[in-house]
Amino acid sequence: MKKTKKNNRLTDKKRTAVAAYLFISPFFILFAIFGLFPMLFSFYLSFFRWDGLDPMTFNGLNNFRFIFSDPIFYSSIKNTFLIGLLGTLPQILVSMVIAFALNSTLIRFRNVFRTLIFLPYITSIVAVAIIFGLVFNNQPFGFANYILSLFDVGPIRWGAEYWPVKFAIATMVFWRWVGYNTIIFLAGMQSIPRELYEAAKIDGATIMQQLRLITLPMLKPIVMFVVFTATIGSLQLFTEPLIFLGRGFREEGITVVAYLWRDAFVYNTFGTASAAAIVLFVIIISLTALNLGISSLIGRTKKSKVS
Template sequence: MKKSLDEKKKTARTAYFFISPFFILYAVFGLFPMLFSFYLAFFKWNGLSDMTFVGMENFNFIFSDPIFYEAIKNTFIIGLLGTAPQIIVGILLAFALNSTLIRFRNVFRTMIFLPYVTSIVAVAIIFGVIFSNQEAGFINYILSYFGIDSINWNIQNWPVKITISIMVFWRWVGYNTIIFLAGMQSIPNALYEAAKIDGATVWQQIRLITIPMLKPTITFVVFTATIGALQLFTEPLVFLGRNLRQEGITMVAYLWKDAFVFNAFGTASAAAIVLFFIIIIITGINILLTNRIDQTKKAR
């Protein structure tokens, strides 16, 4: 009996040894920076000099800064414009790529995923050319055929938001499509065959079979897309540059600019904490809405 217990302990130690690198790396690069941010939010620090305790002064500063509220508004607007369409389009594309009517499906699956693995620098160059402010820019050139004046895509308020949203959509729609496709492949094909025999249209198949059976996957994608939208940073930075004007600045870009442009790590940490609680609140609302929808369906 004692020998059996010793073997179990030895096996457990071996298992813990093999999974320990993940927890060590997470503690160093994930948990510690997060806890240190909570600590740093109450101090004034430029990264080099001694820390000075300032209490709630950092929070008072960001809450009195109009650009901070502009960053929150931009985050929600760009997140909604870039995230909601990609979920809808992702389901439709996944349905098409899962259909036996499409030839060379594997080729299209690879092509739809390419934007996700494309270098963000290349993405910035491409979108810089497409949405150039010059009259010879691709989009402005097309608009000129309809008698529309050239638009300053990286200066004007709504053009900046629309351009960044399109960039987000283009980069992430393929990723969500593959996630939806993986979920669809677990749906029995017999359901679609029976629906076709009963005369169901493609839209009826999507609405009555695909979406109900895909609900866990949709919930996962909505959660991850929402959190990703609230943490949007790369696209505004590569499109607007280090200046990150208020037309397109997001919350993560705001705290990055405070930390690495103005060397105000205290206010940046305070902004990060506010973002942390916003993400928790939005995620909680998503969970409540999902549970309420489940309860409503069960009641029926």
């Protein structure tokens, strides 16, 4: 009888486990088809020459040799990091300041401002890129050039010069993501006990001192998360340069994702595109490991200080 009860219990546990796996299986099936398989196929394809129609021919490491001998590939890596830095660093600083203001009691209608600051994130990225393409038009009647003309500055070719291209694309990234990061920082700030701010006010601390001595130390995990996600997002930048520069992708603004997309869907060289994707994958993994290492180092430092 005891063995029968144990067998029934095991059977019930197995049934529950099977039911649970069945409920979550659609996600894993879709991920395997549309996520895992393309990634593995890219690894495989990076060692072959293929135009999408003819049979694949083994190419060894020649695809990697080609991209590492291509100056435009190095320009794409450099552009990706520069645009990411120009768009991410100011974005994080500004979103933190806005979140601190929205979390305080100094601003009225805070819910309205929270909604407005988040609207750029849910706006169509194609529409955003088109509008900013008009703002940063190369002609003198472009909005940015018109503003510069008020200060007696000549028109700038935003879509053709080295730094203006990067600044225009970084501005799109900044405008789109600053609201999203503001909401993340705001959620973190709302978890900080308000008694700390009240005690600081009683002690005569200014707003800047509250931000430096209370908010920033308590937000370290949130800051690391935002830096991590913003870095990964900047490395995957594609739509903004595509809409702003067109399918030609000038060397001044081409990113790594744009480079591999151009090789795959413009030049039909899927082997070199896959090789570029593998290099981007290695870069992302390396930066992820660096981020995790810095996070663990900060955690160990805090523990040692407490002990």
